[in-house]
Amino acid sequence: MHLLSNILASKATLLLSRGTRTCDVAAELSTICALQGQVSRSRSRHSQELSWAKRDGSRNALVSTTTSLIINSVERSRMLSVKAFTEEQEALVVKSWNAMKKDAGELGMKFFLRVFEIAPSAQKLFSFLRGSDVSLEQNQKLKPHAKTVFVMTCESAVQLRKAGKVTVKDSSLKELGAVHFKYGVVPEHFDVVKFALLETIKDAVPEMWSPEMKNAWGEAYDKLVEAIQKEMKPSSGDS
Template sequence: MMSSVEILKVEGGESWFTEEEEGLVSKSWNLMKKDAGEWGLKFFLKIFEIAPSAQKMFSFLRESNVALEQNAKLKAHAKSVFVMTCEAAVELRRSGEVVIRESSLKKLGGVHLKYGVVDEHFEVTKYALLETIKEAVGEMWTPEMKRAWSVAYHHLVAAIKTHMK
């Protein structure tokens, strides 16, 4: 019987996400957490700025005449995705694994597959995520922090891709 949480082992043991990287991710997430809804929306707006056609992947946007910045469904979705991404990043070293509820991970894989998400989409999303975090943390942003978030994002995407079948 499967547990309520599916755990995916990431190769490389202790060296794959360093204590310093974990600290940078945690410190920046703690700064962003209280305004996660705002940062989540900015994250999605950056995605749509880079790839406007991505809006067509969301039924609640295709069916709406409300401005993106005012769209309640987009705001809720954006916050949920941003929080999940950041929380998964924070847990990465502590657990030694990507940990997301099994049903969520399977759903993420299925939805991404259904809408034809490909590697390029994940790259746009990564760029938008890093730019959003850079904006959110201001002077705290460093090349080391960028690398830490990039590593965490890579592991999350790898976990999602395992369910895109």
């Protein structure tokens, strides 16, 4: 599955489940594509397909179209991301993390707010957000959690090449895996988080950002997700 394709498909499904008109959903998805600069050279053909989906009013047609809309533009990124984590990638990650580290708390919040902006339903995965009448920005439990997750993700990326594996403690990985399993986290959720993470880093270090840096952080994140998914099973307390 392709990252932005998954995000668009998830967004379409969410909006449609809320009763949003199909034409309005299609318009919003087109805007997201334009803002992210992910529309491929075959945009005109896909735009025509999108207009057909709007007229058709079919949920499956719309989701299918949004998935194919940017498939060509992300294929190259996906192919690059499967390469082994290199010394050059490590240098890019270390350089950018050193620049971001002092603002980890603020960036962690931006990271999580971006996740919730893309997928508002993800808030239901956090017990301290369910039923809360406090804004996300003012939630005192979200702030430290966001910083912890952001720092853990970045530190794992920094250590990836030297360690040859994700360096999060086994106990933490088991806990992360069990929690993700308990709350029904699916691959599309990880895709949304990856997109939000890369956008947060891009905004934090715009002068350093490059396709190579994007691939480096993307590869590191994929390794962390792979490690978490291996531990996605019920905890001993749930059995």
